[in-house]
Amino acid sequence: MLLRHRLALASLALLLSACQSFAPSQSELPVQRTAWEAHTPGCDGPRCPLVNIDTLSFASEPALTALVEQRLLGMTMNTPDAVLPESLQAYQDDFLQRAEPGWMAYLQAKIREQHDNLVVIELSSYLHTGGAHGMPGRGFINYDRKLGxxxxLTDMLRPGQEALFWQRAEQAHQRWLKASGLDQDARFLDTWPFTTTTNIALGRQALYLKYDVYSIAPYAMGHPELVIPYDQLADVLKPQYLPEQD
Known part of the structure; x- marks a missing residue:
């Protein structure tokens, strides 16, 4: 009986030790989602202008809350002479005041991942102010909680490795072309060559590159996403941005 009791205690200790070894180093950052939709006052019908906003706030990280709002507002700048609105509410009021039938604006921020002291936020927009279709946009915020x-990209990379990073990205582009059945389409390759992007996300399993419409593919293909596994970036990224793998 005593031997069985000791074995049970030893097994429990091993189980607890294993659980602790897989525990996250830091708890996830609490987040509050706020969403609303507004139409032109007094308008009734399917073509009434609207603004739809879906955003995030972080009580313990007010700087991140402000950054999310600033980045969303930046996605509304669709003309060279546009002025950055003071707030999402100010943007909504001004848009609806100027809007014509059929105009619409969607702005969204969502948590894509949290891991290794990083909060990865994906930003989306869709602005329709006339024409055959609206213009969608995408962006990322990689927020380092330790650094605040x-x-x-310079923060993520080892010194002097930017050229090598984009070489690895171009290899990911080749994989995407092959998976899409476009690697032998000479016309497509000539029309839509590889280019860089500022939309980079440090995911848990891989690094992601998101492309705007009309960048490396036609509008109908949406926002292409390239994937670079971390084992291809061990000599490119700073060690702290190579996620711990379970």
Whole structure:
């Protein structure tokens, strides 16, 4: 009986030890979602202008809350002379005041992932102010909770490795072309060559590159996403941005 009791205690200790070894190093950042939709006052019908906003706030990280709003507002700048609105509410009021029938604006921020002291936020927009279709947009915020800042590509990379990073991205582009059945389409390759993007996300399993419409593919193909596994970036990314794998 005593031997069985000792074995049970030893097994329990091993189980607890295993659980602890897989526990996250830091709890996820609490987030509050706020969403609303507004139409032109007094308008009734399917072509009434509307603004739909779906955003995030972080009580413990007010700088991140402000950054999310600023980045969403930046996605509304669809003309060279546009002025950045003071707030999402100010943008809504101004848009609806100027809007013509059929105009619409969608702005969204969502948590894509949280891991290794990073909060990865994906930003989306869709602005329709006339024409055959609206213009969608995408963006990312990679927020380092230890540093209290959003990371630039320079922050992520080892010194002097930017050229090598884009070589690995171009290899990911070749994989995407092959998976899409476009690697032998000479006309497509000539019309839509590889280019860089500022939309980079440090995911848990891989690094992601999101492309705007009309960048490496026609509008109908939406926002292409390239994937670079971390084992291809071990000599490119700073060690702290190579996620711990379970």
């Amino acid at each position: 800042k959003a990371l630039s």
